Amino acid sequence: MLDVIQGLESFLAWPTPLFMALGVLLGMLFGFLPGLGGVQALALATPLTFGMLPNQAMAMLIGIMGAVPFGGSISAILINTPGTPQNAATTFDGYPLARQGKAGLALGASASASVLGAIVGALVLVALMPLGRQIVLAFSYPEYFMLAVMGLSVIAVVSQGSMWKGLAAGLFGLLICMIGYDPVTGAVRYTFGLDYLYDGIKLVPALIGLFAISEALELMLKNKSFGGDEKISSTGGLGEGIMSVFHNFWLFLRCSVLGFIVGVIPGVGGSVSNFVAYGHAVQTTTKNPHFGQGDIRGVIAPQSSDTAKDGGAMVPTIVFGIPGSVETAVLLGALILHGLQPGPKLMLEEPAIVYVMVYALVASNILAGLLGLFGAKYLARLTDMPSALLAPVIFSLAIMGAYATEGILGDVFVALVFGVLGYCMREFGFNRVPMVIALVLGAMLQQTYHQTIMSMGAQGFFVRPISLGLFAITVLMLIIPVIKNRRAREGGIPA
Amino acid sequence: MITKSGRLILLACIMLSLALLSGCSGAGDNQGAEDTGKKTAGAGSVDFPARDITFIVPVSPGGGFDTYARLLAGYWPKYLPKQVHVIVKNVPGGEWNVGIGETNRAKPDGYTVCIFNIPANVLNQLLGADYDLAKMTWIGRITDTVYVGALSPKSKFKTFEDMKKGGEVIVGTVGLSSGAGLGALIAFQEMGIKAKFIPHEGSSEAIMAAVRGDVDYVQYPYPSLREFITDSKQLNPVVVYYSERYGELTDVPTIKELGYGQLLDTVNLEYLVAGPPGIPDDVAEILRDSFQKAVNDPEFIDKMEKAGQPPHPATAEEAAQTIQSSLKAYEKYKELVLEQRK
Numbered sequence: 001m002l003d004v005i006q007g008l009e010s011f012l013a014w015p016t017p018l019f020m021a022l023g024v025l026l027g028m029l030f031g032f033l034p035g036l037g038g039v040q041a042l043a044l045a046t047p048l049t050f051g052m053l054p055n056q057a058m059a060m061l062i063g064i065m066g067a068v069p070f071g072g073s074i075s076a077i078l079i080n081t082p083g084t085p086q087n088a089a090t091t092f093d094g095y096p097l098a099r100q101g102k103a104g105l106a107l108g109a110s111a112s113a114s115v116l117g118a119i120v121g122a123l124v125l126v127a128l129m130p131l132g133r134q135i136v137l138a139f140s141y142p143e144y145f146m147l148a149v150m151g152l153s154v155i156a157v158v159s160q161g162s163m164w165k166g167l168a169a170g171l172f173g174l175l176i177c178m179i180g181y182d183p184v185t186g187a188v189r190y191t192f193g194l195d196y197l198y199d200g201i202k203l204v205p206a207l208i209g210l211f212a213i214s215e216a217l218e219l220m221l222k223n224k225s226f227g228g229d230e231k232i233s234s235t236g237g238l239g240e241g242i243m244s245v246f247h248n249f250w251l252f253l254r255c256s257v258l259g260f261i262v263g264v265i266p267g268v269g270g271s272v273s274n275f276v277a278y279g280h281a282v283q284t285t286t287k288n289p290h291f292g293q294g295d296i297r298g299v300i301a302p303q304s305s306d307t308a309k310d311g312g313a314m315v316p317t318i319v320f321g322i323p324g325s326v327e328t329a330v331l332l333g334a335l336i337l338h339g340l341q342p343g344p345k346l347m348l349e350e351p352a353i354v355y356v357m358v359y360a361l362v363a364s365n366i367l368a369g370l371l372g373l374f375g376a377k378y379l380a381r382l383t384d385m386p387s388a389l390l391a392p393v394i395f396s397l398a399i400m401g402a403y404a405t406e407g408i409l410g411d412v413f414v415a416l417v418f419g420v421l422g423y424c425m426r427e428f429g430f431n432r433v434p435m436v437i438a439l440v441l442g443a444m445l446q447q448t449y450h451q452t453i454m455s456m457g458a459q460g461f462f463v464r465p466i467s468l469g470l471f472a473i474t475v476l477m478l479i480i481p482v483i484k485n486r487r488a489r490e491g492g493i494p495a
Numbered sequence: 496m497i498t499k500s501g502r503l504i505l506l507a508c509i510m511l512s513l514a515l516l517s518g519c520s521g522a523g524d525n526q527g528a529e530d531t532g533k534k535t536a537g538a539g540s541v542d543f544p545a546r547d548i549t550f551i552v553p554v555s556p557g558g559g560f561d562t563y564a565r566l567l568a569g570y571w572p573k574y575l576p577k578q579v580h581v582i583v584k585n586v587p588g589g590e591w592n593v594g595i596g597e598t599n600r601a602k603p604d605g606y607t608v609c610i611f612n613i614p615a616n617v618l619n620q621l622l623g624a625d626y627d628l629a630k631m632t633w634i635g636r637i638t639d640t641v642y643v644g645a646l647s648p649k650s651k652f653k654t655f656e657d658m659k660k661g662g663e664v665i666v667g668t669v670g671l672s673s674g675a676g677l678g679a680l681i682a683f684q685e686m687g688i689k690a691k692f693i694p695h696e697g698s699s700e701a702i703m704a705a706v707r708g709d710v711d712y713v714q715y716p717y718p719s720l721r722e723f724i725t726d727s728k729q730l731n732p733v734v735v736y737y738s739e740r741y742g743e744l745t746d747v748p749t750i751k752e753l754g755y756g757q758l759l760d761t762v763n764l765e766y767l768v769a770g771p772p773g774i775p776d777d778v779a780e781i782l783r784d785s786f787q788k789a790v791n792d793p794e795f796i797d798k799m800e801k802a803g804q805p806p807h808p809a810t811a812e813e814a815a816q817t818i819q820s821s822l823k824a825y826e827k828y829k830e831l832v833l834e835q836r837k
Contacts, residue, residue, distance in 0.1 A: 345722065451694070455665055
């Protein structure tokens with residue numbers, strides 16, 4: 001107990017909160033700009049922390065990490081470009097809301113979902129820390145595989161109504177994610193001799209193309225006006241947005257927990273959790289669902305899981321020194337540079353710093369949320385802009401973002417190609433979500449399948465409790481709607 | 496009003512020009528600087544460095560190579576004639592090939608250096624990369640590291656003898672062309688132990704698999720395994736690749752004691768630094784000189800020790816020598832790797 005208080009003291013000791021605030025600003029900026037994200041911000045900030053004490057350095061770095069999901073949601077909502085891959089699902093309903101002139105509502109919901117999600121993540125982290133070891137060790141190849149299968153089954157959930165098109169999009173996504181060198185079999189697939197394709201199609205440029213560039217194309221070619229016909233100065237929705245999380249409290253809580261769990265699993269991070277949470281929301285909402293057309297629950301779900309996942313990702317990081325997500329991988333490097341060796345030793349020798357990190361995680365989200373809410377008025381005005389002005393801006397941001405990821409021109413071409421692809425998909429009524437999900441999960445699906453078969457044989461999937469449990473959940477997720485439909489039809493009630 | 500096709504054409508032009516513009520803006524780092532390297536009137540009269548130096552790290556941020564490079568980048572400027580910044584640039588991709596390729600093509604003016612993973616990069620070259628490590632301007636070695644082999648406590652094998660006696664050992668690696676994977680492959684081949692190699696996303700995942708008991712054996716540099724062997728007893732060390740008992744691992748037999756001392760030549764890992772081929776001698780001398788001072792800086796040593804890897808540096812000549820001998824030694828393992836990949 002003493003450590004909790006000592007940690008708080010360390011965290012509040014000036015200038016530590018100042019460093020955290022700086023981190024928040026940096027994190028929000030990098031989160032907002034598509035193509036740049038937590039990883040780049042952390043890598044940039046790490047050398048800046050050299051002269052600082054470990055407490056201060058951690059406060060700053062975690063300040064960055066905590067603020068990124070919310071920063072990324074701002075661009076997701078306002079310009080349909082996920083600021084980072086973990087904000088992709090936020091575009092599905094956040095952007096339609098902005099188009100309806102309700103940007104304030106979406107931003108408010110995102111802010112409070114992010115803050116509260118971070119708090120839930122932090123609480124669960126502290127509560128589960130003693131069990132951290134067992135939890136991390138319980139996940140092995142079959143469990144990862146079933147998780148990937150579960151994630152892919154979200155495709156079925158979001159494709160209701162156009163199952164064939166959803167499947168087609170999903171399978172196409174699987175095809176694309178096979179491009180490149182496969183470490184399991186040593187095969188080099190579909191690279192056409194190009195070095196660039198050796199590592200496959202990268203997620204960030206593809207997302208930028210599918211969402212931002214296709215949107216800019218649509219705006220330019222259809223000459224639609226952006227914010228809908230009602231030019232509401234949409235900040236009126238802010239308060240309503242914030243309260244919406246409380247109105248949908250159980251959904252929020254479930255998605256936070258979901259995000260935390262996904263975060264705990266090493267190697268699986270935000271890009272998976274936001275889809276799983278979104279799918280869960282679609283699956284479990286019975287009252288007036290209108291996902292894809294501005295259902296506020298479609299913003300609450302992914303955002304709360306994004307910030308909760310940061311809490312979860314700290315578990316393997318601190319307990320084992322194994323990164324729970326891409327961002328924590330960089331964080332680990334920074335920890336080591338400051339002479340802190342993560343692992344069993346850290347909890348024993350320096351427990352206070354762990355609590356500093358937890359406080360920073362929560363505080364950074366609160367600060368980011370506040371900043372976002374105050375700036376929302378001005379941010380929401382973006383949607384009042386005529387599309388003739390907005391489209392080129394989105395376009396430029398998107399292309400620069402694609403380049404900024406790693407400074408490779410190939411990424412820009414990928415973004416452009418996917419931009420055209422995304423536009424065509426929209427024209428012909430293909431949902432892009434299944435494709436993105438497959439793109440994210442395909443590699444994990446393949447590798448974990450091989451790993452399981454090679455080390456445990458096919459039985460490995462079915463004799464382990466967690467793996468079996470995930471499989472059962474997946475089956476249920478797929479079967480329940482079918483049963484519901486059939487029952488409703490038999491009872492004469494429209495489904 | 497522009498017609499729809501007119502708009503499409505305009506769009507295409509904008510797209511193309513933006514793409515080209517963003518490409519040009521990023522590439523301008525090393526160009527446009529004066530040719531400072533051409534003066535040959537002996538060290539001291541050459542104006543180097545006149546601006547910041549780029550230190551390419553061909554992997555993503557956060558791993559051992561990235562960490563040590565960043566540490567070095569913090570202390571290197573102290574010993575340069577002018578205290579410019581040494582800035583780490585992560586260029587991941589193609590299993591080191593993208594970053595090394597970029598280094599290879601950079602202007603040999605001393606403003607681009609790179610960290611190398613030997614012998615993994617040697618194998619890359621032998622398997623067909625478009626650079627020649629032997630031609631690089633070698634600057635020095637940050638450190639080498641000692642490999643340790645460890646068994647999972649859940650494995651049915653308890654010692655090396657058990658593994659040799661029979662049954663198939665399941666080994667966790669990242670990939671067979673990675674340094675650690677290659678080392679394990681070669682070692683087991685020499686010792687006649689049957690093994691199955693399970694690929695993983697990264698060394699952390701492979702090590703975790705051993706902790707869980709999904710694989711029997713992992714072989715990694717000591718800093719990666721230390722927390723699982725020394726700080727806690729989550730893995731059992733069974734061999735250390737060193738000529739004598741190493742550090743805290745007083746109970747762990749060396750590979751020499753097990754009768755396979757020759758593996759010391761091949762199962763190792765060195766963190767080398769070099770610039771592109773053709774850096775003028777006076778500039779290279781400045782780089783090498785300052786590098787040696789930096790890796791011997793007491794604060795640097797202290798930080799490396801805290802990071803778990805006490806530095807064991809070497810000079811540029813020794814680095815170049817290592818490259819030559821590695822290229823020869825690994826030539827014969829090329830077939831072995833290609834075979835496993837099928």
